[in-house]
Amino acid sequence: MSPAKPLTGPRGSFRRALSILARRRLARFGAAAIAVLLWLGTFADFFAADLPIIGVHHGETFFFANVTEPATLVVETEEEKRTSYEFALWPPVHHGPYVETDQRLKPPNREHPFGTDARGRDVFAQVVHGARTVLGLAFVCVALLVVLGTLAGALAGYFGGLLDLIVARLVETLTAFPAVVLVLAILALVARPSVAALVIALSLTRWTEVTRLVRAEVIRVSTQDYILAARALGASPLRILARHVFPNARAQAIVAGTFALSSTILVEASCDFLGFGLPSSAPTWGKVMAGLRDDGHAWWLFAFPGAVLFVTVISQNLLGEALRDALDPHRSVAAGHERDDDNAHRAAAENSSSSERESAIFQAAPRV
Amino acid sequence: MLWAIPTLVGISLVVFLLTSLLPDPALEAGASTDGTTETATGAIADAPRLLRAEEARRLRFADLPNFINENPDDVRTRTQATLDAIAAGGPDGDLAELRLARIGGAALPTALPRLSSMTTEARRRVARALTPLAARMAVDPFALGVSPDDALKFWERFWQDHVMDFTPGASKRAVERLVRHGTELRAEELASLDTYALADLMDAIEATDRHDALLQLMKIVAKITNLAPPDEATTPQELEALRAQYTFFWYVHRTDYVPLEGLDRVVASVTETRYAKWTLGAFTGSLEMLEPTTKSGNSSPKVARRRAEGDLRHRLARRATVTLALIFLSLFGSHLVAIPLGVFAAARSGRRVDRLLSVVLFFIYSLPTFVIAAVFRGVSGGTVVAPVLALSLGAAATLSRYQRTALLEVLTTDYVRTARAKGASNLRALLVHALRNAVLPIIALAGVQVPQLLGGAFVVEEVWQIRGLGWETLRAIERRDVGWLVVVVCLTAVLATFALVGADLVQAALDPRARETFRRRGEA
Numbered sequence: 001m002s003p004a005k006p007l008t009g010p011r012g013s014f015r016r017a018l019s020i021l022a023r024r025r026l027a028r029f030g031a032a033a034i035a036v037l038l039w040l041g042t043f044a045d046f047f048a049a050d051l052p053i054i055g056v057h058h059g060e061t062f063f064f065a066n067v068t069e070p071a072t073l074v075v076e077t078e079e080e081k082r083t084s085y086e087f088a089l090w091p092p093v094h095h096g097p098y099v100e101t102d103q104r105l106k107p108p109n110r111e112h113p114f115g116t117d118a119r120g121r122d123v124f125a126q127v128v129h130g131a132r133t134v135l136g137l138a139f140v141c142v143a144l145l146v147v148l149g150t151l152a153g154a155l156a157g158y159f160g161g162l163l164d165l166i167v168a169r170l171v172e173t174l175t176a177f178p179a180v181v182l183v184l185a186i187l188a189l190v191a192r193p194s195v196a197a198l199v200i201a202l203s204l205t206r207w208t209e210v211t212r213l214v215r216a217e218v219i220r221v222s223t224q225d226y227i228l229a230a231r232a233l234g235a236s237p238l239r240i241l242a243r244h245v246f247p248n249a250r251a252q253a254i255v256a257g258t259f260a261l262s263s264t265i266l267v268e269a270s271c272d273f274l275g276f277g278l279p280s281s282a283p284t285w286g287k288v289m290a291g292l293r294d295d296g297h298a299w300w301l302f303a304f305p306g307a308v309l310f311v312t313v314i315s316q317n318l319l320g321e322a323l324r325d326a327l328d329p330h331r332s333v334a335a336g337h338e339r340d341d342d343n344a345h346r347a348a349a350e351n352s353s354s355s356e357r358e359s360a361i362f363q364a365a366p367r368v
Numbered sequence: 369m370l371w372a373i374p375t376l377v378g379i380s381l382v383v384f385l386l387t388s389l390l391p392d393p394a395l396e397a398g399a400s401t402d403g404t405t406e407t408a409t410g411a412i413a414d415a416p417r418l419l420r421a422e423e424a425r426r427l428r429f430a431d432l433p434n435f436i437n438e439n440p441d442d443v444r445t446r447t448q449a450t451l452d453a454i455a456a457g458g459p460d461g462d463l464a465e466l467r468l469a470r471i472g473g474a475a476l477p478t479a480l481p482r483l484s485s486m487t488t489e490a491r492r493r494v495a496r497a498l499t500p501l502a503a504r505m506a507v508d509p510f511a512l513g514v515s516p517d518d519a520l521k522f523w524e525r526f527w528q529d530h531v532m533d534f535t536p537g538a539s540k541r542a543v544e545r546l547v548r549h550g551t552e553l554r555a556e557e558l559a560s561l562d563t564y565a566l567a568d569l570m571d572a573i574e575a576t577d578r579h580d581a582l583l584q585l586m587k588i589v590a591k592i593t594n595l596a597p598p599d600e601a602t603t604p605q606e607l608e609a610l611r612a613q614y615t616f617f618w619y620v621h622r623t624d625y626v627p628l629e630g631l632d633r634v635v636a637s638v639t640e641t642r643y644a645k646w647t648l649g650a651f652t653g654s655l656e657m658l659e660p661t662t663k664s665g666n667s668s669p670k671v672a673r674r675r676a677e678g679d680l681r682h683r684l685a686r687r688a689t690v691t692l693a694l695i696f697l698s699l700f701g702s703h704l705v706a707i708p709l710g711v712f713a714a715a716r717s718g719r720r721v722d723r724l725l726s727v728v729l730f731f732i733y734s735l736p737t738f739v740i741a742a743v744f745r746g747v748s749g750g751t752v753v754a755p756v757l758a759l760s761l762g763a764a765a766t767l768s769r770y771q772r773t774a775l776l777e778v779l780t781t782d783y784v785r786t787a788r789a790k791g792a793s794n795l796r797a798l799l800v801h802a803l804r805n806a807v808l809p810i811i812a813l814a815g816v817q818v819p820q821l822l823g824g825a826f827v828v829e830e831v832w833q834i835r836g837l838g839w840e841t842l843r844a845i846e847r848r849d850v851g852w853l854v855v856v857v858c859l860t861a862v863l864a865t866f867a868l869v870g871a872d873l874v875q876a877a878l879d880p881r882a883r884e885t886f887r888r889r890g891e892a
Contacts, residue, residue: 176819177861178823178826178864179823181860184842187845188844274826314731367736367762367763367824
C-alpha cells in the first residue's frame with residue numbers, strides 16, 4: 001500500500017486501524033516477522049525432519065513420512081539416510097528435534113547449521129519445531145486470558161459494587177506480582193505438573209491487563225446516553241453488554257492481547273530456562289537455551305534460539321504499540337470533541353479507583 | 369494500606385485451593401500401596417494399610433472439612449465412634465479396636481463408664497482392644513488375667529481405683545513433678561495415665577529447655593504414641609529437630625486426645641478445618657513436616673539435618689536480606705542512569721541521537737532478564753557488580769523511556785513556555801522548571817519496579833547461584849517444600865502491595881496536587 005493512500009473507515013474502526021498500521025514501517029516489519037515465525041512453526045517438518053518429505057524406500061513411496069510414518073523408518077547415520085532411499089526429497093536439515101545422535105555439543109557445521117545440544121539433538125530442528133510449541137502455547141494462553149479478562153472486566157465494570165471491588169483489588173495485586181514467581185509457584189503447588197497447569201498459570205499472569213483496560217472502557221461507556229436509551233427500551237443487561245458495551249472494549253482487549261502474547265512467550269521461556277517450564281518432551285526455545293547453564297562455552301545453544309526469541313518479542317511489541325496507537329481514537333489525530341471524550345474517560349477512571357497514574361504506567365507489556 | 373490484609377487472605381485462599389483440592393499423588397499412593405502386612409489374621413490383615421492411608425490423609429488435613437467444622441471431633445466423639453463400631457462388630461470393629469488402642473488412656477474416661485451399658489460380647493472386645501494399653505501402662509500381666517472376662521473385671525476395678533487420677537489437674541501436677549524431679553517413680557506415675565497426660569506432656573515439651581528433662585518427656589511421649597524416641601546419644605540440635613516433629617504430630621493429632629468444651633469447641637469449629645490448619649501451619653513453618661515422621665515412616669538423615677539447619681523464619685531472613693539488597697541496589701542504580709538518560713533524550717527529541725537511543729532502549733526493554741543475565745555471566749564471570757547490572761539494565765530501559773515521555777509532555781505546557789519567554793535558558797527551563805514535575809511519575813514507578821525486580825532477581829540468582837530468595841525458592845520447588853512456597857508467595861504479595869502503596873505515599877509527599885486528591889478522597 002502506498003503511503004499516500006488516504007485512511008479508510010471511521011475513526012477507531014478496524015479498517016482504519018489496519019490502514020494506519022500499513023503506513024508504519026515498524027508495524028509492517030513486526031507483522032511480517034510474526035507471519036514468518038508462524039509459517040516456520042506450522043510447516044516445521046518441511047525445514048527439519050528425520051525423514052524425507054517424499055521418499056521411495058524399497059519401491060514404496062512415502063509422502064511426509066515424518067508426519068505419517070512412526071519411527072519405523074528412522075535410521076541413525078547420515079550415510080544410511082543417503083543410501084536407504086532410491087529417491088528422496090529431504091528438508092534442508094536432515095534431523096528432527098527428538099532423535100539423539102552421538103554428535104554431542106557440536107558447534108554449527110554444514111550438517112547442523114545451529115549446532116547440537118548436550119544430548120546430540122539438532123538445535124536448528126529444535127528452534128523450528130520449538131516455534132510451533134512456543135507460539136501454539138502462547139496463542140492458546142492468550143485466547144484463554146483474553147476471554148477470561150474481557151469477561152471479568154466487562155462484568156466488573158458494568159455491574160460495579162462488590163464484584164468490581166474484588167476484581168479491581170485482584171487486578172491491582174496480580175499486576176504488581178512478578179509473573180515468573182507466580183507461574184513457578186502455581187506449577188510447584190499443583191500436585192502433578194502438566195501442560196494444562198502451565199497454560200492456566202501463564203494465562204493467570206496476564207489477564208489482569210485485559211481486565212483493567214476493558215473495565216475502564218466499560219465504565220466510560222456505561223455512563224453514556226445510548227446505554228441509558230437501550231436500558232429504557234428494556235434491553236437486558238446481557239444484551240446491553242454484548243451489543244452495546246463490548247464492541248467498544250474490543251479494541252482494548254486486542255491491544256492487551258498482543259502485548260500478552262510476547263509477555264507469555266517470555267515468561268514461558270524464562271521458566272524453561274530455570275528448568276521448571278513445559279513439562280513435556282516438546283522442544284521449546286527456553287529449554288535449548290537452558291543448555292548454556294551446564295555448558296557455558298556452547299554459545300550456539302543460546303545465540304540462535306535467543307535471537308529468534310528476541311525477534312519474536314520485538315515484533316510483537318512493535319505490533320502491539322502500533323495497534324495501540326492505531327485503535328485508540330484518543331491518541332490518533334485528536335480533534336476538538338475527542339478531547340471531551342478523553343476527559344470523560346479520565347473522570348470515569350478517577351471515579352473507579354483506577355487512577356491516571358496506572359493507565360500511564362501499564363500501557364505496554366511488562367518486562368519479564 | 370488496609371487492603372493488604374484481605375489481599376493476603378485471598379491469596380492464601382487461592383494457594384490453599386490449589387494445593388488441597390487438586391488430587392494429591394501422595395494420598396492416592398497411601399490409599400493404594402499394598403504395604404507389607406505385619407498382622408496376619410483375617411480381616412485385620414488390611415488394617416495397617418488402612419491406618420497408614422488414614423494417617424496420610426490426616427497429615428494433609430484431608431479428614432477435616434474445608435472451611436467450617438460444625439461438629440469438630442474430639443477424644444470423646446472419637447472414642448464413642450470406636451465403641452459403636454466395636455459393638456457393631458465385623459471388620460470395622462477390628463479396625464476400631466486398633467483405633468481405640470491408639471487413643472489409649474485418653475479414651476478411658478469415656479470408654480470405661482460406658483462398658484456397663486454394652487453387650488457382653490462387645491465388652492469382651494473392648495477389653496481385648498485395651499490389652500496393648502495395659503502393656504504400656506506397665507500393668508502386671510497377672511492382674512489382667514487370661515480370659516477377656518478377667519480383663520474386664522480388672523478394668524472395672526482400675527476405674528474405681530483411679531477415677532481421681534484422670535482429672536486435668538492431676539495429670540498437670542504429675543507432669544510438673546516429673547519436670548522438676550525427673551525420677552523413675554514420677555515417670556511410672558505418668559505411665560499409668562498413658563495418653564490422658566499427653567496434652568500436659570506436650571505443653572511441657574514446648575516449654576522446657578533443659579536437655580535431660582526434654583529427653584525424659586520425649587521418651588514417655590514416644591512410648592505412648594508411635595513417634596520416634598530420642599536416645600542418649602541425641603545431640604541438642606537433633607533433639608530440637610525431633611521436638612519440631614513432636615510439635616507437628618500434636619498439631620495434627622491434638623483432638624485425638626483432648627476433649628473440646630465450651631469456648632474451645634467454638635474456636636475449634638474454625639480452627640479444626642483444612643484451611644485454618646493449613647494456613648497456620650504454613651505460617652508457623654510446620655508444613656515442612658509433611659512427610660510422615662512416625663516410626664514406620666522414615667525420616668531420612670538428610671531431612672533431619674535440613675530441619676536442624678534452622679527453622680523457616682531464620683532461613684527466610686537470611687535469604688531475603690540478599691535478595692532485597694540486590695533489588696534495592698538495582699532500583700537505585702537504574703534510577704541513577706535512567707533519569708539523566710531520559711532527560712537527555714527528551715532534550716534532543718526528534719534528532720538522530722534521540723532516535724538511536726529510542727531504538728537501543730526499545731531493544732534492551734524487549735530483552736528478557738534471563739538473556740541479559742546469561743550474556744553478562746558469559747562475559748564477566750562471577751564479579752559482584754554483574755548481577756546488579758544485569759538486573760538494573762532492563763529496569764533502566766523501562767524507566768528512561770517513561771522519563772523521556774513524561775518530560776516531553778511537561779515541556780509542552782504553558783508554564784515552561786512562560787519560563788522560556790521570561791528569559792530562562794533552555795537548560796534552565798528543562799532542568800529547573802520542567803524536570804521537577806516530570807520526575808514525579810518516574811519515582812512513583814519505583815513502586816511497580818520492586819516486584820518486577822523481584823521476578824528478575826529469581827533469574828539472576830539462579831544464573832549466578834546467589835543464595836537469595838529466588839535460589840532458595842527454586843530448591844524448594846525441587847523438593848516440593850510447600851511451607852516455603854506459601855510464605856514466599858505471600859511475601860511477594862505483601863511486597864507488591866506495599867510497594868504500590870509506598871509509591872502512592874511518596875507521590876503524595878512530593879506532589880501537592882496528589883496530596884490534595886488524597887485529602888479529598890479521605891473526606892469522601
